[in-house]
Amino acid sequence: MRTAARAAGVTLLAWLACAPAARGHDAVPLPALDFDPPAPGTYTLQRIMAAPDGEVLGTDGRARRLSAFTHDAITLLGFIYTTCVDPDGCPLAYRVFDALERAVARSPALHRRIRFVTLSFDPARDSPAVMRRYAGSRLRDDGAVPWYFLTTRSARELMPLVEGFGQDVRYTLDRSTGRPRRELSHVLKVFLIDRSGFVREIYSSMFLHPKTVLNDIETLLLEEGARR
């Protein structure tokens, strides 16, 4: 396994090195990575915390436990609003996920060992039907990388997940009136979760790049292989 994972990683990195700048649905190139990340397997990804659990809704409207989407495969999970347009936020996460999906598709050894989860922050707007439309062709539970689009029934069900992952939610204050504005702010974070459901890395916009994420995925695969 260790050899297979390393070979897959080499293939992926070679592909990333040769590929044109990754482009997502909005055709904006990803920012270049300004350093050479350490080689996979040469560093340890610490167990930062257990991923929280709670009830979520799939695009078919069925209720499931989030833990069903955070165990038994390496998971990359990000929060979004379907109305988010900030280029450094949800769209950036999409561009990175898309680039990763294309990279993994070229490496059969990694197929079905990684999943993406996109979880909405906005249950009031982002119903299962809205999430289904939003996902478009990305929605799939077959293919090289299953990609799940989830929402929750209510803020009451969402908040323990938001709090558990440490995603910040706060009002913004209207200085002219001193009153809270009805806006939510959030900081882009993407969570890398291992097969046991532990968060092993948290990417901010500064570290969210396909190359670093792929190295981390390969590091987790090497760790799994060493354990077997």
Add this chain to the structure above:
Amino acid sequence: MLRIVAALTAALACIVLAEASRADETCNSPYTTQLIKGQEDYVYVWTLGVDGLGDGSDKLATVDVHPKSQSYGKVVHTVSVGSRGEAHHMGFTDDRRFLWAGGLAEAKIFVFDIASDPAKPRLANTITDLADKTGYLGPHTYYALPGRMLVQALSNTKDKGGVTGMALYNNKGEFIASYAMPTDGGGDGYGYDLAVNPRKNVLLTSSFTGYANYMRPLGELIKDAEAMKRFGNTMVVWDLKAMKPKQILSVPGAPLEIRWSLNPRDNWAVTAAALTSKIWLVKPNAKGEWQAKEVATIGDPAKIPLPVDISITRDGKGLWVNTFMDGKTRYFDLSHPEAPRQTYERVTGKQVNMISQSWDGKRVYITSSLLANWDKGGDDNEQFLRGFAWDGRELKPAFEVDFAKDKLGRAHHMKLGSKALRAAR
């Protein structure tokens, strides 16, 4: 909860706070979001307790610093931790909801909730397992990483010397890992500050001294030639992602605070060596190897002015330097970081320690206390928070809080707060 539901059901604007901050408001971790780029409302002052003064305990004081407020320049809230442990530094979590603080005489970390009511921080958690998990003592720097806090300690519980390391906690206060400061390859094992340049995947650390030295009276310590040899003389360049040391840099004389330039085009940091009174520049050479270079002198090193804190402007063009012994606040032009030039100085107290500035650089805050046993005595032992206005030419006094008269203690580290940063709860 209903308020949250109301917020969530209202029209949402996705405000993603991406590449953010670095400065006091210019000297926070780059992962700290919610920077205050307008007028701050509060200065939080982490205050050393003094026996016989008030409750004698370390405490977090909230000072109202909004000029239009009726309580401008006044302490509006204090929260005591109920013990005295040489309160020293603080740091925000990445989401700026919590402020971690600690003391150098112990291994406790206090976590204050500053988001539920920014005017009235609340002690939310006390982390007590640092010594058991790591053997480290005297947590000093609290540096936010996504979802976690990297804590630099100054000492160890075994011999209370300067060999120490860093501890990593998640934002819930659960211990994750520890990283020893390198003692091979030229490393002295000492620690002080840490600062990250995420674009380059670099963590930079500096080095001070251990409990056995920093808890001794200063007058006694400087006469002990052997003890004076036990100060840090290095900085370490780490691979941040791997958390492994890559290079040891020779920086004699106890390099303390580290400030990366906030200009995205820059790739350098500065520090001040306390014992030699020098400014050092850390940047890569043409081959990409990191190098440390002495670039300026602060005051007259023969008089040991003791530079204790620095604060870089948000454009990386200026540096405030406080020197404890002569009570001076100096401004250096950093337009040419290879040759910083002092352009201004003013005595701001009989003893001065920390200096913080607002994001726009127009307001500068100064406190007085260095360490309980290093502060001056008698009339020179002023304890204060002083606010100044800076117009680019002159520091003009704006307000003062007398921490002795108000029976608070010794005013040390500062962080800025805002009413606007109230969490949705």
